[in-house]
Amino acid sequence: MRRIVSVWLIDWPIAVWRRSAMRARRPASPPDLALDPKNPFALIRKSTRGAAILHALNPPARAAGLRRGQTQADALAMIPHLICKPADPEADARALTALAVWAERWSPSVSVDPAGEGLEGLFLDLTGAAHLFGGEMALLAQIRDRLAEAGARARVAMAPTPGAAWALARWGEAGDEGCIADDETVRTLLAALPVEALRIDDRTLTQARRFGLKRIGDLYPMPRAGLARRFRDGDGVGLVQRLDQALGFAGEGLTPVRPPPKYRAWQAWMEPVGDTEGVEARLTELAADLSAPLVRDGQGAKALTLTGFRSDGRTTSLSVRMGRPGQDPGTWLRLFREAGLGRLELGFGLDALMLTADGVETMTARQGTLEGEAGAKQAENLAALIDRLTARLGEDRVLTPEPGDSWLPERAESWRPALGRPPLATDGDGRRPILLLDPPEPVEALAELPDGAPVRFTWRRLSRRVTRSDGPERLSPEWWRPRPDDRQVRTRDYYRVEDDAGGRYWLFREGLYGREFSGTPEERAPSWWMHGMLR
16 A cells, blocks of 8 residues: 655745744844744745735734735735745745755655645655554654754645645644544545645635535535536646545656665664764665665666765765776775765764665676786776775866877867776877877977978977987868967878987977968968977
8 A cells, every 4th residue: 555645844934934044143133023933924925916925924923814825915904013024935945855855764755745836745655664663653753753853843644645645734633643544544534624625726616615515525426527527727637636636546646856766775863973983883884784685686886875864954965986886885985985974064963874876787797717817807996996086086086088089189089087987098109198288389490391300499498409200190180170269270290309318209390381371471381389298
């Protein structure tokens, strides 16, 4: 039986605003009347017509007769001392998403409730997991109490469908204690609830009341064909479909805020852990717990995320990636040490930790040979080194060259992250320099015409006499790629030269004597450039 928990966050925009205001408040600042829970307080926003309306109310404002959607002018006429502040729906949505991630301590599948204007709820898919928390009633009590400690008052309910859980969380008779329904009792429990508990729009609700349909139970004996024709809201989800979704006759999908990981391990404790040593000790246990199912299924993890659930209702996380799939807990622990467990923001302490395998691949067995054993071991050691350097420095700091679609040296290679890609085999004959001068530096050279190597050149104000040379290596111009300085693209002749001091250089002449382009003698004259030093 599917078990869905609906969490209704009462006054969620008010709670988000209060937390933000208290963080921004300075110790010497005067008292803010809006932070006093005894004063009537409301958040306002602009309606589609441009009028200021009430977006959220605290309990004293609701007790005075105010309601959401009422204009600010009418509210101030009823309560002149009402305190109003501008609402921030985007901040409310961001805070709700962060709370959904924090709620993954109970379920890997947590969805934001899209019903209504306030986005004040969550759905948790806890099918088959309630026994891990002492039973369904104990689980609901734990969710409610932990949210209250984090500053969010909530009502919770569990049912076989999202629609039934949503209705019972808001109108269930159990109140703040939480309501539980199963396949046998859900129909009876929903029958006493008002029709608006089916998440219908205002037009459909007004029409249903006009026909005397006030309770969900009033819809049970009605002909379904007639209901389907008369009640249909604007987005195509009619009253009958909402009723079928609540009773389980029609399916309703939930979209988690984060894709549920297939492999995860987690632990929770009564006393929060507030130091890095304690986190590392529990990470060792989590790594062993996560490795076991991976080994059983023949899978290896390529990306891991350690999520810490703080006692103040927030989360902190640290991720590492690997070039090759692995199952070794010791390797994972070393990577997290390299990434820096001290980067976790522990706050007042963590009361739960979760380790997830975000990327997995099938482990393939490799047959070793006597000839290739040393090479395979060297490749494994290199991959492990790249993993550790990437975890410590970042993926954008550990790079390896990648060949490009150009024969010009400055375009022949580009840099890419080395993680997951073995470095390319390099040319070890020394015919080209390992590092290039970027940009090439001008050289004054004396050479034999038309294609002779330089016999003397001046570079960086020092004159050098060439004793040995090799070349030319001619590279034709890429005419389809104009130079950024609008100069004409010319043929290059590269030479490897050695001076009388033993220095070896890689020079090139740009342009051919009298055979490329037209113009003044200065424009036709070739130029010499230094592109790098050879080994």
